[in-house]
Amino acid sequence: MKQILVVDDNPLNSNLAKVILVRAGHSVQVLTCASDALRYLNRNPVDVILTDIGMRDINGKEFCHIVKSRLNTVAPRVVAYTAYAMEGELASFRAAGFDAIVVKPASRRQILAAVDPDGAY
Amino acid sequence: MAILLFASALIACIWVVTLYNETQRELESQAFILDPQADPAQAEQMTMLDAPLGASHVQLHKRRDYALAMFATIIVLMLTMLILFLANGLVRTRRAAAFSNQAKSQFLANVSHELRTPLNGILGYAELLREDLAGTDAWQFAQAIHDSGTHLLLLVNSVLDLERIAAGKMEVFLATENLRGLMQQIVAGHASTAMRKKIGLRLALSPGLPVEIDCDRSKLVRVLNNLIHNAVKYTNQGAVTVRVLQGGGSLIFKVIDTGEGIPASFQGAIFEKFTQVDGSDLRAQAGSGMGLALAKELVKCMGGAIGVQSRLERGSIFTFTLPLSIAATNAKAP
Numbered sequence: 001m002k003q004i005l006v007v008d009d010n011p012l013n014s015n016l017a018k019v020i021l022v023r024a025g026h027s028v029q030v031l032t033c034a035s036d037a038l039r040y041l042n043r044n045p046v047d048v049i050l051t052d053i054g055m056r057d058i059n060g061k062e063f064c065h066i067v068k069s070r071l072n073t074v075a076p077r078v079v080a081y082t083a084y085a086m087e088g089e090l091a092s093f094r095a096a097g098f099d100a101i102v103v104k105p106a107s108r109r110q111i112l113a114a115v116d117p118d119g120a121y
Numbered sequence: 122m123a124i125l126l127f128a129s130a131l132i133a134c135i136w137v138v139t140l141y142n143e144t145q146r147e148l149e150s151q152a153f154i155l156d157p158q159a160d161p162a163q164a165e166q167m168t169m170l171d172a173p174l175g176a177s178h179v180q181l182h183k184r185r186d187y188a189l190a191m192f193a194t195i196i197v198l199m200l201t202m203l204i205l206f207l208a209n210g211l212v213r214t215r216r217a218a219a220f221s222n223q224a225k226s227q228f229l230a231n232v233s234h235e236l237r238t239p240l241n242g243i244l245g246y247a248e249l250l251r252e253d254l255a256g257t258d259a260w261q262f263a264q265a266i267h268d269s270g271t272h273l274l275l276l277v278n279s280v281l282d283l284e285r286i287a288a289g290k291m292e293v294f295l296a297t298e299n300l301r302g303l304m305q306q307i308v309a310g311h312a313s314t315a316m317r318k319k320i321g322l323r324l325a326l327s328p329g330l331p332v333e334i335d336c337d338r339s340k341l342v343r344v345l346n347n348l349i350h351n352a353v354k355y356t357n358q359g360a361v362t363v364r365v366l367q368g369g370g371s372l373i374f375k376v377i378d379t380g381e382g383i384p385a386s387f388q389g390a391i392f393e394k395f396t397q398v399d400g401s402d403l404r405a406q407a408g409s410g411m412g413l414a415l416a417k418e419l420v421k422c423m424g425g426a427i428g429v430q431s432r433l434e435r436g437s438i439f440t441f442t443l444p445l446s447i448a449a450t451n452a453k454a455p
Binding site for chain 2: 016
């Protein structure tokens with residue numbers, strides 16, 4: 001079981017991810033923007049962050065960069081959960097330091113494999 | 122701006138030509154007094170005598186030469202302007218074309234993003250629903266939603282792929298794959314549709330095929346899926362057979378159906394974008410007509426070729442080749 005933070009401003013998509021992850025036995029917190037997520041991370045350690053890219057306050061790439069460069073903590077695994085699918089866009093996500101990229105529409109198997117590559121499905 | 126410059130140059134040109142003509146006429150009227158070939162110094166001396174009659178001969182000569190030089194300069198200037206004007210137009214046209222290509226790519230990227238977001242909800246929740254409804258009759262409704270969404274996703278991907286190919290951005294990623302396993306997996310993906318339509322679906326691997334091949338898995342899978350999907354779709358009785366053989370340094374893939382067939386007049390065009398054998402009686406099975414165009418481009422990307430043989434009411438055979446890489450092992454398949 002992993003502590004997972006889902007960040008997505010589309011409630012249908014974040015709820016979907018939550019149901020999939022909870023059914024697989026993970027513990028899930030859903031937030032709708034990156035600034036809330038950063039505040040949450042100050043108080044709560046998580047194993048994995050599943051984040052959208054196109055968010056209003058801080059975009060997913062910046063958010064990933066901030067999370068990965070925070071001191072005094074072991075950086076969690078950060079997974080992009082995005083509808084951007086063009087090669088150039090994917091390359092920019094890899095460059096931003098994401099551990100994995102899940103392109104929407106994503107199957108349950110793809111989401112579970114991305115948050116926990118060592119798990120069994 | 123350019124027109125204004127051009128007009129002023131034209132006026133200057135007319136003025137210079139008039140000046141030249143007047144000077145020339147004046148010179149000609151004096152010609153009987155003086156030999157134009159005469160020594161200029163002497164001529165000046167002589168013309169100084171009849172200065173009151175008008176401009177001196179030498180002055181006239183100078184004025185005429187000056188007018189000529191001006192004329193030549195203005196003509197050169199005008200030609201230069203014309204060339205610059207045309208070149209500027211060309212550069213602008215090029216820039217506009219490049220911009221419109223970029224705008225098209227950006228537009229497609231946006232469309233892709235906007236379609237994927239709701240598709241994520243449709244496919245994701247249909248998957249959850251299918252799981253929850255397992256064992257009930259309603260399961261098939263969830264499955265139908267999922268199938269429809271998957272179809273829509275394939276269309277979105279096809280449009281993007283055709284755009285990538287048009288922009289020359291399609292790359293080939295080779296990896297070693299187990300041929301039999303890959304083929305079984307692909308064919309199995311169409312089993313439920315074939316069963317629903319009560320037609321056969323067979324995989325026939327020729328003896329002696331390499332166990333492993335180096336190929337671009339996702340492209341090969343998509344070409345085969347496309348051909349098998351079409352074959353199953355257009356076959357209402359009989360069977361679809363997927364055959365793999367080897368010849369001429371290539372793997373040869375055949376998708377053979379006993380479907381309605383393709384009219385000879387149409388066989389050349391079906392690999393073009395947005396083409397379909399689309400008589401009104403086939404309307405019910407209308408698709409986007411992009412699948413085969415994409416299959417052709419993907420096969421070309423992988424270094425092969427695709428073709429079709431078909432007879433109405435008998436069926437069709439789609440064949441494509443895939444050059445065998447040097448890394449392919451020669452071990453025999455069991």
